[in-house]
Amino acid sequence: MPESDVDDALVTIGFGCGQVIILAVSFVTTMYSVTESMGIGYVIVRTSCEWETDRVMKTMMASTLLAGMVASGYFLGFLADRFGRRTIIIMSLMGALTFSLITSLMPNPYAFIVTRLIVGLFLSGSASLAVGFLIEFYAPPWRAKASMLVSFGVGFALIFCPLVAMALLPHDVTLQIAEDVVLHDWRFLLMIFSLPGWIALVSISLVPETPYFLLSVGRVDAAKDALKWVAKMNGKGKVWDEMKINLTPETRNTLMEGMSACKELLYEAVRLFRPPYAARFIGCLLILFGIFFSSVGMGVWYPIIRNADENQYVRMCDNPAITGIGLNKTYHGHETKLDCHDKFTNFHDPIFYGCCYVIFYGVATVLVLLIPRKYVLALHIGSGAVLGFCLNFVATPLSVLVCFTGLITVPGVLISLASSVMVDLLPIHMRGKALCMGRSLARLGSVIGTNLVGLAMKVSCDVTINIFVVYLTICTVVCLLLPKGT
Template sequence: MVVADVDDVLDEIGFGCMQALMVFTCSLTCVFLNDEIMGVGLVAVDIACEFSLSNNQLSLLSIAAFAGLILTSHYSGYLTDKIGRRTIMLYSMVLAMVSSIISILMPSFYFFLFWRFMTGLLISGVSVNNITYISEFTKVKLQSVVVNIMCFAFAFGAIYVPVVSHFLSPLNRILFSWGNFHLRAWRLNMLLNSTPGFLAIALMWILPETAKFLLSVGKVDRAYETLDRLCLKNRGKDLASLGITGVFQADLPESTVKRNFCESLWYDTVPLFKRPYLKNFLICTIILSGYFFVGNGITLWFMKLRHNMSDSNMIICDMIKYTKTSHSTSKCSHDASNFIDGIILGCAFLGCCILISLLLIWVRNSYIQLLYAMIATVCGFSLNFLKLHVPILIAMVMFSSLLASSIPLISSVLCAVVPTHLRGMAINMSYMFARLSVVIASAIIGNWMVPFCLVTFNIFVIFALVVAILTFFLPQI
């Protein structure tokens, strides 16, 4: 009979039906998160039509939820290391869903903008804690694979929104009036985006808190009970029958004196910026920011860029400038075929994720990131001279999808190099900077795309190249 390390216990338990349910639940949270944050970009043309938005206002709308996420990411990371992964995710999902539904009912743009900001503010508790949660129930060797499979859900979410938009697009010509309130199809679309969240909340009630978190806060007995139930579900026998009578976790912090909130937040954050964590934390954060800057930045504006592109034999920047000065295209024209391009983008994202899962069987995590980043750089650079409609679409889709699909890979690296008591805060802080990069990317596209189009695209290419170079310095996991 022994007291075993929690990672050794997870290796002994293996991956079974209980973890599969956890992956499914976390996947639903990913779909909800993607549809709430990125889904606005896919119906941006219809929103701009209803509210008569300028590019600057559309830029504000695209970054509103990200701004909310940025403001509360660090705090939610602090809370998840103090209160628990599951608890914070559950509260966050419920509050974000309420805020999202309220935003759909708003009759004016700035009220709608405010509630989109509030949705981002409230959803931060689930935004990356789902990755932390599932990684802490998975043995180390499988973490990259499981996190990547869970993040297939982001791709399904990216497909789901344009599919629904495509079938609802005929309703955009039909206006239902309730007094001064107007219901358009994009509002129904956004309501349907919330449906995965309802199921995720229901399933989350029956899931346990992670044993690693419980050990980090001194609840050893509850941690053992959690792992014991997991073992019974997966193997049909308890831990005692395997000779394990207790669990412990290495690298836990020593007990400290009680501090007020600000002092506690400061002392819990400082270790991330000291050895031995500083180098790996900064490299992972910069790479993650690059993935968000290019992958999510392009995706947010993808439908708007496609709406402004013609079928002429020009490079993409000449198309955008030509359409901008042409009076032949109405801002409020509804071409259902544009949503097909959104579906293509989502399918490409899913394909890249599936390929990552296959490559992880034979290839190291960092090598896959290098490969994807180099191909994305070539695709982005090709937009300087490609002229035909189809090659331009393929290059844009791959430029965005290859880097966006790499986000789970760098997230799993970050989970591996940071100890449990700092993991939630590290992940949330890293994602906070990454989301700030999306805000910057959206502002650049919104303000520079027409007057400085080639410069704008090449800024994104440079970021992709920097990411490729930094992958050489990633730790091997």
């Protein structure tokens, strides 16, 4: 065949086991980013008595990892565009797993918060780049489907967390390693939550760097080797020479001669907010911000809120067990400590929550095959807004559970799909930094959402819920304004 780019080469090679292996690697990487960040709800409940945490401390425990991911996101994306997606994912996993283990051994909430922040600084790389790494092994016709399939990792992670908690927490497992040092069950829970990360670290070490990146930095032979690996895994290694795949090196005109790393970092960031990329990038960013704001910001608190629910026949915001979220009450302007509550009894709702993610990922995957991605985004986000609005009226336990879960999960399944839209709307040499910067700024939404629920839900539950509804409505409109063919 004549000289071709990587897209044509991947079409020539075809779909097979090579892409499935990359999908599996990205799947477990995605699972780990979710178990590490969303499993904190169980820890917050279990440490309530041991550390005597108040409302502010619980909120800090819930949000510091997300804040770390915001802080490091763009820088890791910049490094990914310089040194490779695979390299940065491996470094991110190693750092996150190491400090996650250290976090599980911390003696007080202050040290816990510091190490969780460091975990977030590392975790941002693997969480943001997993989708980019995946789709750069896929030809354009397969990318949307692949990004949706790997997203099932989120649902399985959210089922994995309550199943592990249900197996461990009711037994009050403790391990005394010294006279005054006792390890409680939540520490072992954190260690188990990191298992997908160790699997991801081993598996990604066994696959090559993406051919797109290798070609973009002029490493033509290495790019061919990566494509040859895909062909071999697809059972076409023996006919590789017959394919006659030739690649043309790309010129990376964004790397300016003589420019320092800091200036280049700023220069590349500014480029994303200038034509011709600005409108596309900002549109995708607003959508991702809204998804993280509602689905992650509220989702972190989901196990805690549902564990506090007493199945009363009242609106969610009229249920004192939920609006207080088990935290301190205020009398005459002063907080007074209540008897702490560190028992986790409701595991079924979090399992239902994870199952809803799997179901709605399936729905979104089917819809992607039938209609353009921007309409899939608009339909899901709009449905989430409607379900959230219904929380103003519904009062039966089942309807509250369905609407509250739907508010979080229906838009939440779109993170990878929205990321794939961002990738397709930008050139190869800007994808890594755009993904990481976009995810980083979007995760600012999760930090704001987490703090909003933790600090404001008790003050005004109705206002808090409707803030999420209004922003999701705005995101629905933005989805419909995305370019044609998206």
